Amino acid sequence: MNQPIILRETPDGGCILPVRVHPGARTNAVNGVHDGALKVSLTTPPTDGRANDALIAFLAERLRLPRARISLVGGATSRSKTLCIAGKSAAEVHAALDPIIRC
Numbered sequence: 001m002n003q004p005i006i007l008r009e010t011p012d013g014g015c016i017l018p019v020r021v022h023p024g025a026r027t028n029a030v031n032g033v034h035d036g037a038l039k040v041s042l043t044t045p046p047t048d049g050r051a052n053d054a055l056i057a058f059l060a061e062r063l064r065l066p067r068a069r070i071s072l073v074g075g076a077t078s079r080s081k082t083l084c085i086a087g088k089s090a091a092e093v094h095a096a097l098d099p100i101i102r103c
Helices: 050-063 090-102
Strands: 015-022 029-034 037-041 070-074 080-085
Touching: 015 050, 015 090, 029 090, 037 050, 050 070, 050 080, 050 090
Parallel strands: 015 037
Antiparallel strands: 015 080, 029 037, 070 080
16 A cells, blocks of 8 residues: 655745665665655765765656755755745646556
8 A cells, every 4th residue: 555745835836855865875766755744765875974965856857947946954964855846836736646556
């Protein structure tokens, strides 16, 4: 049974996306959902914030948004991160990620 991603709307029309990151992986990929958070593997090692930058770039490409519209609002040094996505509602983000998660 697939768990849903727990997205929260923001007052400005964006959303909050919880993410669980696996840095230093073999490939960049979305690996499903872990405790309501999007599970993402990144090849970038977790040093000097490089994995955070890679996460934002990876999700910006998947969501077809400029990188400036995605910001890290929590978990800078943790595997569990919270991202704020401006310009896309929770429904739009879920619709964009759903086909990737189900593959």
